[in-house]
Amino acid sequence: MYDLRGVTKTYRRGKATVQALADVDLTIEDGGRLVIQGPTGGGKSTLLQMLGGLDRPTSGQVALDGTDLATLPEARLTRVRSENIGFVFQSFNLIPTLTAQENVETALVPLKLRAKDRRERAAEALESVGLGERLGHLPGEMSGGQQQRVAIARALVKRPKVLLADEPTGNLDESMRDEIMELLEGLWKEHGLTFVMVTHDSAIARRAPRLATIRKGRLTVTENAGA
Amino acid sequence: MFFTYLRRELRRRRKAALVVASGLALGIALVIVVNSVSAGMKQAQGEVLESLYGLGTDMTVTKAQEEPEEGGAVARPRFKFDASDGGEQSNDMLMVQGFETLSTSTVDTVARQDGVANAVGGLSLTSISVSGDFKPGEMKPAQPAQPGQKGSGGSGEVRGGGADFGVNSFTVFGTDVTEPELGPLTSSTLTKGRTFKTSETDAKVAVLDSAYAKKEDLATGDEVEVKGKKFAVVGIATADKGQPAANVYIPLKQAQTLADAKGKITTVYVKAADSQAISAVKDAIQKNVPDTTVTTSADLAKTVSGSLDTAAGLASTVGKWLSYAVLAAAFLVAGLLTSSAVSRRVREFGTLKALGWKSGRVTRQVVGEALVNGLIGGALGIAAGLAGAYAVTAVSPTLTAELGGGLRVAGPGGGGPAQDAAERTLDIALSAPVSLATIALAAALAIGGGLIAGGFGGWRASRLRPADALRRVE
Numbered sequence: 090m091y092d093l094r095g096v097t098k099t100y101r102r103g104k105a106t107v108q109a110l111a112d113v114d115l116t117i118e119d120g121g122r123l124v125i126q127g128p129t130g131g132g133k134s135t136l137l138q139m140l141g142g143l144d145r146p147t148s149g150q151v152a153l154d155g156t157d158l159a160t161l162p163e164a165r166l167t168r169v170r171s172e173n174i175g176f177v178f179q180s181f182n183l184i185p186t187l188t189a190q191e192n193v194e195t196a197l198v199p200l201k202l203r204a205k206d207r208r209e210r211a212a213e214a215l216e217s218v219g220l221g222e223r224l225g226h227l228p229g230e231m232s233g234g235q236q237q238r239v240a241i242a243r244a245l246v247k248r249p250k251v252l253l254a255d256e257p258t259g260n261l262d263e264s265m266r267d268e269i270m271e272l273l274e275g276l277w278k279e280h281g282l283t284f285v286m287v288t289h290d291s292a293i294a295r296r297a298p299r300l301a302t303i304r305k306g307r308l309t310v311t312e313n314a315g316a
Numbered sequence: 317m318f319f320t321y322l323r324r325e326l327r328r329r330r331k332a333a334l335v336v337a338s339g340l341a342l343g344i345a346l347v348i349v350v351n352s353v354s355a356g357m358k359q360a361q362g363e364v365l366e367s368l369y370g371l372g373t374d375m376t377v378t379k380a381q382e383e384p385e386e387g388g389a390v391a392r393p394r395f396k397f398d399a400s401d402g403g404e405q406s407n408d409m410l411m412v413q414g415f416e417t418l419s420t421s422t423v424d425t426v427a428r429q430d431g432v433a434n435a436v437g438g439l440s441l442t443s444i445s446v447s448g449d450f451k452p453g454e455m456k457p458a459q460p461a462q463p464g465q466k467g468s469g470g471s472g473e474v475r476g477g478g479a480d481f482g483v484n485s486f487t488v489f490g491t492d493v494t495e496p497e498l499g500p501l502t503s504s505t506l507t508k509g510r511t512f513k514t515s516e517t518d519a520k521v522a523v524l525d526s527a528y529a530k531k532e533d534l535a536t537g538d539e540v541e542v543k544g545k546k547f548a549v550v551g552i553a554t555a556d557k558g559q560p561a562a563n564v565y566i567p568l569k570q571a572q573t574l575a576d577a578k579g580k581i582t583t584v585y586v587k588a589a590d591s592q593a594i595s596a597v598k599d600a601i602q603k604n605v606p607d608t609t610v611t612t613s614a615d616l617a618k619t620v621s622g623s624l625d626t627a628a629g630l631a632s633t634v635g636k637w638l639s640y641a642v643l644a645a646a647f648l649v650a651g652l653l654t655s656s657a658v659s660r661r662v663r664e665f666g667t668l669k670a671l672g673w674k675s676g677r678v679t680r681q682v683v684g685e686a687l688v689n690g691l692i693g694g695a696l697g698i699a700a701g702l703a704g705a706y707a708v709t710a711v712s713p714t715l716t717a718e719l720g721g722g723l724r725v726a727g728p729g730g731g732g733p734a735q736d737a738a739e740r741t742l743d744i745a746l747s748a749p750v751s752l753a754t755i756a757l758a759a760a761l762a763i764g765g766g767l768i769a770g771g772f773g774g775w776r777a778s779r780l781r782p783a784d785a786l787r788r789v790e
């Protein structure tokens with residue numbers, strides 16, 4: 090479970106400083122689902138980076154199951170990322186020279202599995218996102234929706250506690266959007282993940298049980314009892 | 317995963333890899349060619365020096381040259397003819413080359429010096445015979461043969477007024493038959509018959525230079541006449557390079573007797589115990605054996621001029637400088653290209669870090685790619701370098717070495733007496749031998765180039781943060 094206290098992130102750009110997050114408090118239950126929205130430049134991605142241990146806040150604490158990611162030594166933070174956190178990016182971030190299966194395998198590399206196990210688990214993960222037939226395809230040979238499925242398989246293959254998605258449908262056309270959203274929701278339910286997603290899609294936001302909105306680094310959470 | 321990833325990257329980004337590799341290849345090929353050509357130059361210079369001295373001779377000792385007095389008190393050869401009427405007259409002379417001799421005991425003195433492994437004496441002589449007749453009334457004596465001629469045994473006609481004389485000259489070397497391992501005869505290879513037996517110290521036997529034997533139509537079993545004495549030709553020897561040390565080789569004692577130079581030699585051939593300590597040995601001899609001039613290969617090398625010297629100079633200065641400049645540029649370009657390749661892959665490496673890859677693993681991947689690029693470059697460079705060196709050897713351009721210029725070359729075969737600027741010209745075909753050390757150097761440079769490139773790229777990669785996975789690039 091996440092417990093954020095007074096999280097502030099300031100970026101320095103030349104002489105000017107940008108406050109991407111300003112004194113953010115937030116708790117997310119285990120297995121909870123949080124949708125984040127807000128205007129562009131509001132700080133959504135920055136918050137996701139804090140949650141995923143990709144970056145550290147300028148001040149405040151980001152506790153994941155009692156461990157403060159803000160102050161954790163780099164090596165242990167790397168471990169937390171490799172074991173507990175799955176990331177899905179807006180632009181897929183697949184390695185263009187590796188096949189679908191190899192891309193999924195990269196998530197297992199830090200876990201030091203045997204090559205055979207690694208390949209098997211990658212193949213299983215791809216099957217679970219409906220790409221069992223595409224193991225040997227390169228990203229360039231797949232549609233955007235298929236690439237994002239590979240990225241989702243890569244995020245989930247290590248069986249993380251947390252799934253973080255930054256506008257996962259932002260680069261996809263409408264028909265694929267729903268497909269990916271359904272897939273993510275299905276996987277969230279199936280695996281009992283803690284799922285945090287940034288989206289611009291107000292339809293999705295409306296359906297979300299818990300909605301966070303960030304404007305100029307300030308966060309407000311609204312509970313949607315009806316959803 | 318390391319190798320899969322590496323292989324995929326190299327295969328799919330072949331062009332980028334090839335650019336880095338061919339830059340390194342160019343530098344490495346240049347280094348190989350320059351190194352091998354330099355080695356060929358050294359070999360050529362070695363051949364030039366060897367042809368003068370014989371194998372294994374580190375230095376020679378000759379009598380220090382005295383300032384010739386005005387008016388030339390030095391004994392010049394004089395031919396005396398009776399200007400009598402008609403009838404063939406002839407005059408044979410056997411002169412010491414340079415007219416300067418050392419006592420045989422000098423050999424022992426030299427041999428006793430520290431660092432001298434072996435010393436052997438030799439006597440260089442020139443035989444000149446003039447024969448012909450006078451016509452009545454023409455009383456002009458013939459000019460003595462110009463002795464400055466090369467020791468090739470050429471003969472010339474001197475026609476003066478009513479006189480008709482022929483001049484025939486050749487060079488003779490009195491060799492110490494008890495020391496067959498040292499001295500000028502070692503730079504010739506025996507092609508027919510045998511060489512001297514160590515017991516033939518005073519035997520009337522001779523070994524001829526093959527060119528002279530051919531010219532004079534002599535073969536083993538024939539006899540050659542030196543100052544009226546007949547010597548049995550037991551062997552024919554061919555100079556390995558350039559001109560031979562002498563036309564006729566005879567035992568030292570015979571040469572001394574015939575030239576009226578008992579107990580005299582012209583040159584001591586010295587082998588040093590340690591080839592690294594030659595200048596120390598030179599100093600010792602110069603100090604402890606008075607009135608001598610010591611000439612080492614290095615001294616002689618300084619007098620080598622001509623295209624060989626120019627080319628050797630070029631190879632060791634411009635060539636080296638150029639090849640290392642190209643190499644440095646190739647290293648730099650490889651580094652910058654690798655670094656910029658990392659910049660283009662910021663999101664890729666950021667993503668891997670976001671996935672939990674340790675920074676070191678990402679860096680290793682980058683360094684691995686660069687190293688393989690370096691190895692490909694090395695392989696291409698070695699192939700190109702070998703091809704280049706092979707081409708040089710195949711074309712084998714001829715270089716000319718001129719020896720002499722101020723230095724008295726005391727070696728025999730240099731020819732005439734009082735030779736201040738002994739000019740010898742040798743043509744040497746240049747080859748470019750590629751040594752294993754050169755290949756090893758090339759391989760080391762390839763690995764070094766790969767590591768430098770990897771260093772640039774790896775440093776960039778190590779500084780990337782996992783948050784760079786979200787960077788808006790491309």
Ligand SMILES: Nc1ncnc2c1ncn2[C@@H]1O[C@H](COP(=O)(O)OP(=O)(O)OP(=O)(O)O)[C@@H](O)[C@H]1O
Nearest residue numbers: 100101102107109128129130131132133134135136
């Ligand atoms: N690495 C950085 N250096 C400097 N400023 C940054 C950096 N990352 C983000 N910012 C700034 O911080 C603020 C928040 O950025 P962030 O990416 O979190 O916004 P966002 O809500 O994700 O926007 P978008 O909807 O466009 O993705 C912005 O003003 C942005 O310019």
Ligand SMILES: [Mg+2]
Nearest residue numbers: 133134135255
């Ligand atoms: Mg964003």
